[in-house]
Amino acid sequence: MGTAPEIANQRIVEALVSKLRRRQVVGSRQTAIETVLVLRQVISKARFSNIEHLIQIIKAVGRRLVQAQPKEHTVGNTVRKVLHHVREEYHAVSRAGPSSAQPPKSSFSISKFVSQGQPRKQNLTLPKSEARSTSLRENDPDDPDSFAKGLKPVLMEAIQDVLDELETVYDNVSKSARDHIHSDEIVLTIGHSKTVESFLKSASHYRNYTVIVAESAPSFGGHKMARSLSTAGISTFLVPDSSIYALMSRVNKCILGAHAILANGGMFAVTGSLLAVSAAQAHSTPVVVCAGQFKLTPLWNLYHEYGALDFADPSSVLGFEEGSLVDKVDVVNPYFDYVGPELINVYITNDGDHPPSSVYRLIKESYDDEDHEL
Amino acid sequence: MPPKSFNVGKERLIDDEEEPLQAVILADSFNKRFKPLTTSKPRCLLPICNAPLLDWTFESLSLAGVQEIFVICRSHADLVRAAIRESKWSKPSSGLKIVPILTAKETFSPGDAMRDIYTRGLITTDFILVNGDLVSNVRIDEVVKVHRERRKTNKDAIMTMVVKESGAKHRTRSRGDSAVFVLDAESSECLHYEPVTGYPPKTQVGIPREILAEHPEVEIRNDLMDCSIDVCSVEVPSLFQDNFDWLDLRRDFVHGVLTSDLLMNTIHCYVVKEGYAARVKDTKSYDSISKDILARWTFPLVPDDNHPGGHAYEHLRGNRYIAKDNTVVLSRTCKIGNNTLIGSSTHVFDNAQVISSVLGQKCKIGVNTVIRNSYIFDGTTIGANCVVENSIIGAKVHIKDKSRIERGCLVADGVVVGPEAKLRPFERVSKRRDTEVGDDDEDEESEEEEETEGDDQEEDDEDDEDESEDEDDEDSDSELEEAEANQAAIGATLGEDTNAIAWPLKSTEGEDSDADEMETFDNQRLMRMGDSASDLELTDPGSITSSEVDSDSDEEDGFMVSRTRRASASATSLPLTTPSTELLVPPLASAMEKEFQSEVSQSLERAFAEGHSVDNAAVELKTLRMSTNVPLRRVREAVIAAIVEQIPIVEGNMAQQRKEIANVVDRWGELIDRIGGVDAVETVSILQTHCASSQRLPLFGQVLAALYQNDLVEEDDIREWHRQPASRGEGMKPGTFSENMEKCWAVGTRMIQQFDEQEESEESGEESEEGED
Structure with missing residues (x-):
């Protein structure tokens, strides 16, 4: 029984696994959404008679996905988040069942944060709690499926919440853009982060300011970013990475994106971020990082102190056609920079602003401790 | 659930739109460069970076969205089949359908394998043809898309070869087995393909003049690495069936299709900009591809990310x-x-x-x-x-x-x-x-003990040991x-x-199979791992043509392609068959021309004897010319020589002799102008040269007259020829040849006199035979 549901869903899991391995799904938000979709399918098809079993199934799928692409931390984060929600709903149901009391007002509940952002959802939760009045019995020998049948609609709601959060993450991060960017400021950014892009665009509705985009070689995401911003009517400069330091004295603020935010408050971000942040440090320019909460990762910098999480192929640095050189030169093309917590001033998430020092608390609220190791 | 139905709908949509993409893997190398590592398992199961080559190939193909793969295996077929059965690719979740196909032991070349594919009728649509030793992260599906798009407008585009820019000296580009591609700059159609061996170093590449005439912009490239990924149309296997002598995919098939006058098919190249693709052809490329993988050129197909072995x-x-x-x-x-x-x-x-x-x-x-x-x-x-x-x-x-x-x-x-132990280099x-050794039965048994996995095959072999054993084992x-x-x-x-x-140390097999220049020992050395081959003379030996080329280079600048063999090597130029170089016969080519001449005379003899039509004979000559790539003048010489020799000599009977000549020239004279280009002056001078060195010298006048009668040669042409100093035998060494040349010229003089007389008075000349009308 234990593996049966897994087999049933193997195909869809394997499809995502191979996509992750082949890097056909890239970008932390895209990966997170794909993961949620797979988990929803897995849960909807899963047969389980008690909560432990369900959690085992989800963990097994999660483990498989994380192993497929350990460098894409959002996969693990999403699995943890779903587990957290599953437990929460389960506790709510099992407590609410007999007493039919309102769910306890846990002050740090993540669902509260989510619902704050989305008033629409709050309306939905009310009829839901009424429907729960029938109690759920685990391991019912007469009808082993009754537990699953009773819990599944609630779980689907919870997963839908996670999905909604992911889908609205840019809007929610951008809500406070007006408070961070002031008129006639010069803002420096690097690479092409969708979060930063929407953040800057949303600020441009209220303020008139200038953006300097570093092109972030060799991926040159900055080119795309600059084009997008200037079409939105923001005055934009595209500069090579080498001039970041020279320009820093005129910059009022650095706004960066993140790939993953680590438990110590550091982060992995696109190559060149460390360069920009160090320059900012030298000029005491504030560094602001925009990221959705799904990037919070309960891990430390596992790899190298001055490391890049991932190394791409060298062809964008040294062309393959440079035949005679290839043999003599080892080319390293790091994908990300590790930026330590001491270099960052504030994280702007879809759940308000936080200093790096309180990231650990956010992580504790978002995920259950027992899920840190999947 | 809404998302589920959405997904299902999407899948069905995809199924409707596209027919399943097929691929064929040739899981046999058809050579022995990895011996003795390949004595107990086939090359495609050798690990590279700890995963069998076949797994890398499967990964490359499934990346391209291939749904159905045929694996053609020959040697150690059971091992290959077992490996496929046990690999993750045969699980339903992989989305691949892998069909191992055991081909006959008599399959000695990729060409044979293609014929086998044809006879089995496996292929129903455009397919990808790769070897079982491919490491690639190229988006082959994009190549397929381009290929299909092209096929919609041009049904003759039968194949797209994937090539990659690598520079001439890239470590992964084989020095022993590379090629010069001539591409149309706009359509990237491959116009000409010339295989290049490393040793003896190839110094010249001939490019047919028609290519330069027909295509305004041509790229001649020696910096392309052949990835051995071909997107083929259904016709390709049938072409192999029709041309039973094609063995190699490149040297025979591509060359054959491109030079054929009969097949109107075209082959295109796809120069990949992004991605990596290379074949483990030999130990040297094994070394360099391993290094490329470790240096992450194959990203995301790297050991820490998407290791095919899992x-x-x-x-x-x-x-x-x-x-x-x-x-x-x-x-x-x-x-x-x-x-x-x-x-x-x-x-x-x-x-x-x-x-x-x-x-x-x-x-x-x-x-x-x-x-x-x-x-x-x-x-x-x-x-x-x-x-x-x-x-x-x-x-x-x-x-x-x-x-x-x-x-x-x-x-x-x-x-x-x-x-x-001390193993010497290349041991x-x-x-x-x-x-x-010598007792075959025991021998087999002992091998069986060793090879527990290869049992079935060995047992099969025991029935008829000597013949049915595949080449490798044998x-x-x-x-x-x-x-x-x-x-x-x-x-x-x-x-x-x-x-x-x-x-x-030095295998004898290279000397045996002199037919295959790729497999000579010295050339093999360039494919050996760790062999710098610095003692081999890889520069152009003495630059045979350099002095002549220098004199021509002014006009030829536009057509020069310089290829540098090594850092120290001097640039080698390849003279093309432009008119200015046409007279220049490099010694290298002379053997080929001799062969060509004998081929022509044989084919004409056949034509004469069997009474072919002039059209057919002309086509045959054209094909011959294309395949050996000789200048037009040589063809003309050969044709005229053959025709003249065809005329029987009749002693003493002038009228009879004239009739014979008229017979032959009436029937075959047209051929001279059908081989491509009309140049009557040249015809006459060739005729003269030939007659001067042949026993049919006395016939010169009569033959010339017959040509004149058949409008193959005009009066003006004869006059023009007559004016040329070379026609009088000037500048030649005195001897019978030049005397004969002069005799011929004298005949011409008489003829011209007659023309003049004819103009003056309409009377016909008396004493000379040729002026009868």
Whole structure:
């Protein structure tokens, strides 16, 4: 029984696994959404008679996905988040069942944060709690499926919440853009982060300011970013990475994106971020990082102190056609920079602003401790 | 659930839109460059970076969205089939349908395999043709899309070859087996393909003049690496069926299609900008592709990311990859250099050094041992104080203490050498067979014991040992026997406890098969790992044509392609068959021309004897000319010579003789103008030259007259020829030849006199035969 549901869903899991391995799904938000979709399918098809079993199934799928692409931390984060929600709903149901009391007002509940952002959802939760009045019995020998049948609609709601959060993450991060960017400021950014892009665009509705985009070689995401911003009517400069330091004295603020935010408050971000942040440090320019909460990762910098999480192929640095050189030169093309917590001033998430020092608390609220190791 | 139905709908949509993409893997190398490593398993199952080559190939194909794969296996087919059955690719979740196909033992070349594919009728649509030793992350589906798009407008575009810009000296580009591509700059149609061997170095490439005439912009490229990924149309296997002598995909098929006058098919190239693709053709490319993988050129197909074997590796700084499952034991004092991969459960003991190497699983590297630029397969043990450099060591090998393995050695599976063995550079070592050679039955049995997996095949072989054994086994047997017989002569130091024999350093097979220039020993050396081949003369020997080329170079600047062989080599130029170089016959080509001439005379004889139509004969000549690539003048010479020789000599009877000449020229004279281009003046001078050196000298006048009668030669042409100083035999050495030339010229003079007389008075001339009308 234990593996049966897994087999049933193997195909869809394997499809995502191979996509992750082949890097056909890239970008932390895209990966997170794909993961949620797979988990929803897995849960909807899963047969389980008690909560432990369900959690085992989800963990097994999660483990498989994380192993497929350990460098894409959002996969693990999403699995943890779903587990957290599953437990929460389960506790709510099992407590609410007999007493039919309102769910306890846990002050740090993540669902509260989510619902704050989305008033629409709050309306939905009310009829839901009424429907729960029938109690759920685990391991019912007469009808082993009754537990699953009773819990599944609630779980689907919870997963839908996670999905909604992911889908609205840019809007929610951008809500406070007006408070961070002031008129006639010069803002420096690097690479092409969708979060930063929407953040800057949303600020441009209220303020008139200038953006300097570093092109972030060799991926040159900055080119795309600059084009997008200037079409939105923001005055934009595209500069090579080498001039970041020279320009820093005129910059009022650095706004960066993140790939993953680590438990110590550091982060992995696109190559060149460390360069920009160090320059900012030298000029005491504030560094602001925009990221959705799904990037919070309960891990430390596992790899190298001055490391890049991932190394791409060298062809964008040294062309393959440079035949005679290839043999003599080892080319390293790091994908990300590790930026330590001491270099960052504030994280702007879809759940308000936080200093790096309180990231650990956010992580504790978002995920259950027992899920840190999947 | 809404998302589910959405997904299902999407899948169905895709199914409706596209027919399933098929691929064919040729899982046999059809050569023996990896001997003796390939004695017990086929090349496609050799591991590269600890995953079998076949898995890399499957990964490349499934990346392209291929749904159905046919694996054509020949040698060790059972091993291949078992490997496929056990791999993750045959699970339903992989979304691949893999069909292993066992082809006949008589399949000796890719061409035979293609004919087999045709007879089995496997292919129903455009398909991808690759070899079982491909490592690629190229988006082949995009190539397929381009190919299909092209096919919609142009049904003759039968194939798209994937090539990659690499520069002439890239480590992954084979020096021994490369090619010059002539492409149309706009459509990237491949106009001409010229295979290039490394040794003897190819210095000239002939490009048919028509190409330059028909295409305004042409790219001649020697910097392309052939990825051996072909997107083929359904017609391709049937073309192989029609042309039963085509063996190689490139040298025969591509060359044949491009030079054929009859097939109107075209072949295109797709120059990939992004991605990596290369074939493990030989040990040298094995080395360089391993290095490319470790240096992450194949990203995301790298050991720590998407390892086809499913192993998990951790990527450390300096491109070191260590298996992730915490089973690797590295001594505190050992040294692991850059670009190194270490498989799980491997132990590296104190003070050992592993530099730029790949270690398989469950290997043991002894104290103070140095491993450099080497590839060591699973389960191998290397003792203390050994040195292994630039070599490939098979699986379950035991190299005992204080052994030395120099560059370029290949050590086959299961060998034990040492202690204190000293393998010389490029030594090839395999396990000795247990029984005496000569007794075939025992022999088979002993092999069976060794090869537990290959049982079925061996049993099959026992029925008719000598014939049905595939080439590999057969050759290895004969070679093995030879090697065993000559152990004393070979004189390798393999140590006391060895169970191995050394193979002859210089294999004889290269000399045997002189038909295949790719397989000569010297050329093979360029494909050997660790062989710098610095003693081979790779520069243009003496630059045969350089002086002549210099004089022509002014006009030719636009057509020069300089190719540098090595850093020190001088630039070599390739004169093209433009008019100015047409008269220039490089000594290299003279043999070819001689062959061509005999071919032409044979084919014309056949035409004369069997009474072909002039059209057919002309087509045949054209094809011949294309295939040997000789200038037009040579064809004309050959045709005229053949026609003149065709005329029977009738002694004493002028009228009869004239009739014979008229017969032949009436029937065949037209051919002279049908071989391409009309140049009557040249015709006359060739006729003169031929007659001057032939016993049909007296017929010159009559033949010329007959040509005149048939409007093949006009009066003006004769006058023009007559005016040329060369026609009078000027500038020639005095002798019978020049005398004869003069005689001919005198005949011409008489003829011209007659023309003049004719103009003056309409009376006909009396005494000369040719002026009758």
